[in-house]
Amino acid sequence: MNSQHFSERLLASDGWVTVWESSDDTSYEAAQQVLIRSALVTPEKARALALALQTAPSYMAFRIPNADDSEYQFDTPGFQLTGWIAVPDGREGQDNRDPLAGGVRYPPYRPVEEFVGLLGLEPDADMREWARADGLALRSTVWDDTAATSSDRVTGTEGQRLEIRCDALQEVLSLTGRSMIVEVMIDRTHKDHNEPYSVRYDQDDDESLPPPRERSYKIYLFDDSGRCGEL
Incomplete structure (x- = not known):
């Protein structure tokens, strides 16, 4: 894998731009999990935080907070790290017994009310699309195309993804005076390995991490002009 992945x-x-995602893609031979997380951060501290996260000895040493994660959100003089995405608790509720639901959960990932008001957003009935006067600004995709095989394996793809239009993201950052920090994590597992196989973004495909193997991740920063920088 390289940075393009x-x-x-x-x-x-x-x-x-994807601002939150959890997805799995499983075949007979291999599986891939993708996690994307984002939060808003004080611009003056953004690069230092991004460098610290990218060089951390383990991805388990940190997490990018969602809007309800009080443990990893910070609001101190000179440094704020704010979750802005609402993440459901994962329970399917009544939809679990609906044969037409197809394993798709509700509600989906979505921006919290503060940012809905900030951008003047109006969601559709299913909270799949968030529009304003100049058109669609955010879109949420939820899918489950998995199926059980004869060997009791589940193959296919499932997940949730929340995306924001680039100009809407720039407006969020400009209005709040923040930068956005994003973590993209990819975890690959092959049937011939008991442990996940992963490489850091700057390693070649034939290189492997020493035990214990871990997920690979890369940190990105968006500034209030909408520019994206990678660490």
Whole structure:
């Protein structure tokens, strides 16, 4: 893997940025999990935080907070790290018994009310699309195309993803005076290995991490002009 594998998961070719994702893609031979997390951070401290996260000895030493994560959000003089995405608790509720639900959970990932008001957003009934006067600003995708095989394995793809249009993201950052820090994590597992196989973003495909193997991750920063920098 190289940096392109990570940036392709973050930046869509049609001008959208993924700000939160959890997805799994499983075949008979291998599996891949992708996690994307984002939060807003004080611009003056953003690069130092990004460097600290990218060089941390383990991804388990930190996490990018969602809006309800009080443990990893910070609000101190000179440094704020703010979660802005609401993440459901994972329970399917009544949808679990709905044969038409197809394993898709509700509600999806979504911006918290502060940012809904800030951008003047109006969601549709299912909270899949968030629009304003100049068009669609955020979109949420939830899918489950998995199926059980004869060997009791589950193959296919499932997940949730929340994306924001680039110009809407720039407006969020400009209005709040923040930068956005994003973590993209990719975890790959092969059936011939008991442990996940992962490489850091700057390693070649034939290189492997010494035990214990861990997920690979890469940190990105967006400033209030909408520019994206990678660490």
